[in-house]
Amino acid sequence: MSVAEVVAGPVVTSLSIAEAAEATGLTTHTLRYYERDGLLLDAVDRASSGHRRYSQDDVGWIRMVTRLRSTGMPIREVRQYAELVRAGDGNEAERLQLLVAHRDRVRQQLAEVATHLEAIEYKIGLYERSTCTLT
Amino acid sequence: MSVAEVVAGPVVTSLSIAEAAEATGLTTHTLRYYERDGLLLDAVDRASSGHRRYSQDDVGWIRMVTRLRSTGMPIREVRQYAELVRAGDGNEAERLQLLVAHRDRVRQQLAEVATHLEAIEYKIGLYERSTCTLT
DNA sequence: GTGCGCCTTCGAGTGCACTCGAAGTCAAGC
DNA sequence: GCTTGACTTCGAGTGCACTCGAAGGCGCAC
Incomplete structure (x- = not known):
C-alpha cells in the first residue's frame, strides 16, 4: 500500500x-x-x-x-x-452453451454420486447394526 | 466356458x-x-x-x-x-469409522458442489435473459 | 497344424493439475 | 548501507489413477 x-x-x-x-x-x-x-x-x-x-x-x-x-x-x-x-460481446450464445453443457454434466454427476452415497449409507447401516449386536 | x-x-x-x-x-x-x-x-x-x-x-x-x-x-x-x-472379523468398528468418515466428506462435497452449481445456474439465467433481449 | 483371439506379465507412458525450488529483484525498516 | 521478506520468472518435479504396448502362451475352429 x-x-x-x-x-x-x-x-x-x-x-x-x-x-x-x-x-x-x-x-x-x-x-x-x-x-x-x-x-x-x-x-x-x-x-x-x-x-x-x-x-x-x-x-x-x-x-x-x-x-x-x-x-x-x-x-x-x-x-x-x-x-x-x-x-x-457477440458470443453470449456460445458461452451459454458451454455453461449449460457443464451444468448438465454436473447435475448428472451429482445424481450419480448421490446414488452411490445411498449405497454406502446402506452399508454403514449394516455395520452399525452388527456392531450394536456385538457390543 | x-x-x-x-x-x-x-x-x-x-x-x-x-x-x-x-x-x-x-x-x-x-x-x-x-x-x-x-x-x-x-x-x-x-x-x-x-x-x-x-x-x-x-x-x-x-x-x-x-x-x-x-x-x-x-x-x-x-x-x-x-x-x-x-x-x-473383529475390526468392524474400524471399517465403520472409515466409511462414516468417507460419507461425511462426500456429503460435504456434495453440498459444496450444489452451492457452486446454483451460482452457475444464476449466471446461466443472466445469459439467457440477455440472449433473449438480443434476438 | 495353423491362425485367431483372448489371455498373461511387466514396465513404461500419459494426462491432469498443480506444486515446488532456485535465483534474482525491490521497497521498507533499522 | 544492509537485512528482511514478499515478490518475480522459469523450468522441473510430484501425485494420482490409470492406460498402453510389447512379447509371449493357450485352446478352439477350420
Missing part, C-alpha cells in the same frame, strides 16, 4: 498476490499458474515494482473460475470460456 | 476378465491394476489356463470399490478398507 492509501484509504481496492490468494482460497503458485495458462481475462495489473495487483474484478472472475473448477470443469474448458469472455 | 457348462449351464457363474469388465464398467487393464494394487479381497481365482475367473463375490466387491472410487475415495483408502475386510 502507498503512503496516500495509508493516509486516505485506498482509492480503488487492489490486492497483492498474497491477499488475492487469501481472498480466493488459492495459493500464490496457483494464481500465477492460472494466469500463465490463460484462465484469467487479462494479464493482471502490475505495480511499479512489477508486483501483481489484483482488482476486485480480477477476484470476482477468479471466484467464478474456482466455481467452475470445483464443479469439475477441466482447465482447458475454463480457458475456452475465458477466451470467449475476452473476445467481448 | 467349459463343455459341461455349455451343456448343463454353469455350476457356479464365474466370469472371464472381459466379462467382469463388462459387468463392472471397468477396463480389463483397470481390473488387473486394482488386483495388483491390493484393492481386491483376494487374488482372483484362475482357470487351468491361468486366466482369471471372477466369482459373483468378486464382482460384488468390485462394485463396492467403484462406488467408493466414484465418490472420490482415493485408491490408498480403498486399499485400507480392503485390508480390514481381508483381516476378517
Whole structure:
C-alpha cells in the first residue's frame, strides 16, 4: 500500500498476490499458474515494482473460475470460456452453451454420486447394526 | 466356458476378465491394476489356463470399490478398507469409522458442489435473459 | 497344424493439475 | 548501507489413477 492509501484509504481496492490468494482460497503458485495458462481475462495489473495487483474484478472472475473448477470443469474448458469472455460481446450464445453443457454434466454427476452415497449409507447401516449386536 | 457348462449351464457363474469388465464398467487393464494394487479381497481365482475367473463375490466387491472410487475415495483408502475386510472379523468398528468418515466428506462435497452449481445456474439465467433481449 | 483371439506379465507412458525450488529483484525498516 | 521478506520468472518435479504396448502362451475352429 502507498503512503496516500495509508493516509486516505485506498482509492480503488487492489490486492497483492498474497491477499488475492487469501481472498480466493488459492495459493500464490496457483494464481500465477492460472494466469500463465490463460484462465484469467487479462494479464493482471502490475505495480511499479512489477508486483501483481489484483482488482476486485480480477477476484470476482477468479471466484467464478474456482466455481467452475470445483464443479469439475477441466482447465482447458475454463480457458475456452475465458477466451470467449475476452473476445467481448457477440458470443453470449456460445458461452451459454458451454455453461449449460457443464451444468448438465454436473447435475448428472451429482445424481450419480448421490446414488452411490445411498449405497454406502446402506452399508454403514449394516455395520452399525452388527456392531450394536456385538457390543 | 467349459463343455459341461455349455451343456448343463454353469455350476457356479464365474466370469472371464472381459466379462467382469463388462459387468463392472471397468477396463480389463483397470481390473488387473486394482488386483495388483491390493484393492481386491483376494487374488482372483484362475482357470487351468491361468486366466482369471471372477466369482459373483468378486464382482460384488468390485462394485463396492467403484462406488467408493466414484465418490472420490482415493485408491490408498480403498486399499485400507480392503485390508480390514481381508483381516476378517473383529475390526468392524474400524471399517465403520472409515466409511462414516468417507460419507461425511462426500456429503460435504456434495453440498459444496450444489452451492457452486446454483451460482452457475444464476449466471446461466443472466445469459439467457440477455440472449433473449438480443434476438 | 495353423491362425485367431483372448489371455498373461511387466514396465513404461500419459494426462491432469498443480506444486515446488532456485535465483534474482525491490521497497521498507533499522 | 544492509537485512528482511514478499515478490518475480522459469523450468522441473510430484501425485494420482490409470492406460498402453510389447512379447509371449493357450485352446478352439477350420
